[in-house]
Amino acid sequence: MTRTTRAGRAAAALLLLTACGTGAPTPLAGPGTGAEPSSPIRGMRPALVVGSGSHEVLVHPHTYCWHEGEQGVCSDGNPTEPYADLGVADEVGIRFDRSGWTFSAYAVPAGDRCGRIRPTPVWAEGKGWRLLPAGPAGAYDVSLSGRGPQGDVQAVFRLTTTLDRPEPAAEALVSSFWQSSEGPTVAAIGIGFRHLRSTPDEASGRVSITSGDGTARTLPLVEPRPEQGDPCPHIPGSLWLRADVPGATSRDSVDARPLFGEPPYRHRVEVVLDGARHVAETSWPDGLDAEGNYLDLAFSPPLPGL
Incomplete structure (x- = not known):
């Protein structure tokens, strides 16, 4: 039940297209127990968990389209601050309690929604996904988009990186x-x-x-x-x-x-x-x-x- 129009895909291609992960990043510690995703069936609102090491935060999508069985719901919204803040994280794990999903992401300087866009590689790993922030060290707002058998989700969270990584090629x-x-x-x-x-x-x-x-x-x-x-x-x-x-x-x-x-x-x-x-x-x-x-x-x- 996706709603992406051709015009929307054009905007997505310009702004949201992300590179695939290359190479093998340093494995992170196992997921912590500080946050659990709310059931996507409860209120038909899916949720994600992002984490680094043992610290995790719950991220609720501002836009989603979800269907299971004969039920479904779509909600379009805009991200609003304060965003879920993961704190310091140079690599991020993503948990979502459904299989068959793919995720992409991009980041902008924290608090500057119209700032320079940097693609943020996301790849499947085990039962979840990994995300690797790009660009110079600093605070970023990460826009995360997911798509799977039940629909699609879009969410934003904040993090701060300590490592300088290469800029994406023009x-x-x-x-x-x-x-x-x-x-x-x-x-x-x-x-x-x-x-x-x-x-x-x-x-x-x-x-x-x-x-x-x-x-x-x-x-x-x-x-x-x-x-x-x-x-x-x-x-x-x-x-x-x-x-x-x-x-x-x-x-x-x-x-x-x-x-x-x-x-x-x-x-x-x-x-x-x-x-x-x-x-x-x-x-x-x-x-x-x-x-x-x-x-x-x-x-x-x-x-x-x-």
């Missing part, structure tokens, strides 16, 4: 075509940039798409105006460029074939960020991610990161 992805039951559709073409050294003062570009039947079309890329009411219109190190598609809107897609020809669609993206030109190529649908939503871009020269 990267970019494309949201363009969508495979419907009647064929490829398109609403707009968006390029999301994350983990840049800084947000460019000037950004422009173009995307050229060539189809399998030789149809070619080039569209300009521009930075769209922030949506009214957007609480975080400018996030350090992040950028969103968009190419409008004739006849479509950001919410209403159209059949892609009259405009772009028959798939596959080869993308050539050229951007100029503060005077520096970067070029990347990819193809739809061959280059799609595991969930079939986005295309990764490998620019030359590489994007400027921290």
Whole structure:
């Protein structure tokens, strides 16, 4: 019973996409007994336990969609302070009393919801999960998202790290075509940039798409105006460029074939960020991610990161 729209997935891709854990972190001590998750069936509100060593705290999701058997409930909310505070933790264990779930996370500086976003690797370990904070030592608010057979959850907790860890590499992805039951559709073409050294003062570009039947079309890329009411219109190190598609809107897609020809669609993206030109190529649908939503871009020269 998930409610993620395509627009929501685009935002998630730009803001929430996290790296998978690599390597084997130092094992933590076993879970403590100071906190127990409340039953997801009781009041239909799931809960998680996060911990470090023997210290654990209970974290209640601010947004969730949950169903078991014939019962189900969805609740959309915003995170509110004070958040559950784990204290000092350089590695975090996660407990959740359901199987078949996956989790992802990102962190921002504590108290700054519009601060630089850092992906926080999460991986399954034993009967739970492990989370490894990234970036320099400091206090962070960690946004944790989970998805499984019963639905999905989103929650926030706070921690303080003591170790300096590497910054994530600058990267970019494309949201363009969508495979419907009647064929490829398109609403707009968006390029999301994350983990840049800084947000460019000037950004422009173009995307050229060539189809399998030789149809070619080039569209300009521009930075769209922030949506009214957007609480975080400018996030350090992040950028969103968009190419409008004739006849479509950001919410209403159209059949892609009259405009772009028959798939596959080869993308050539050229951007100029503060005077520096970067070029990347990819193809739809061959280059799609595991969930079939986005295309990764490998620019030359590489994007400027921290």
